[in-house]
Amino acid sequence: MSKQAEIDYITNIGPDGAYHAQNKPYSDPRCGNYFLDLGAIFLLLPPPPARLLDLGIGSGWTSIIFAQRGYQVTGQDIAPAMIELAQLNKKKTGVTNVDFLVSDYESIAIPELFDCAVFYDSLHHSVNEQAALTAVYRSLKPGGICITVEPGKDHHLSPGTQYAIETYGVTEKEMHPGKIIACARNAGFTSYRVIRRPHGKGVLFDSSPPPFIERCETFIGEVYQAFRKLRRAPSLLNVGNIVVLYKS
16 A cells, blocks of 8 residues: 555545544544553653654644653654644643654654654554664664554454555554564564553563573473463464564
8 A cells, every 4th residue: 555545544534534533532432442552651661751752643642642741752654734733732732842743654764862662553554664663773772662552463354444445545454563573673673572452461472581590480380381471472463462672
């Protein structure tokens, strides 16, 4: 699908759709889920006033909330019309510690400026997720983190997603943790965590967990824990997920 379709999306969805986009999260029936996601993100981010790069922001509502929390925020979107809505939301809320940028997150070039970056339900709209994660890696300071929040396996096959693809020509892809992690490693990220979106519970997999000796009293216990982890690994693909990527 074309990037132009993403640029034209806000125009193509009409006034009602634009009203919904501008007034998120409150205009959306999933408002409660959005706030659960944001709560999880806040627990994973470094504390404010860290510099935060918010990617694929649409009308900028996540950027506004991050700024209200105290982060120094740069919000990015490929669509000028979306950034216009974000500027209106900034004016309406009165926040001053957020700026907006019209750009393609697959080629954004702001070397080592940010402490953290967030893709909130936006990486699955990429044409080239490898380019997007590589560009963000370069934008992070050493020790920075990137958080992706995605709907999980088979998102692109859902009826609502298929309607968006057929009607508006936008990019909707499967973006499960395995794909994100592979691209992140290629980009240079050194470790990661995968966590269920708040509808589930706990860390599903950690690439650099504490040594087993700290968690298991015997060799049998160690084997048992490893077996349990392997049994749970396939479920990484099937649930909404948060992936935290770490830059050394």
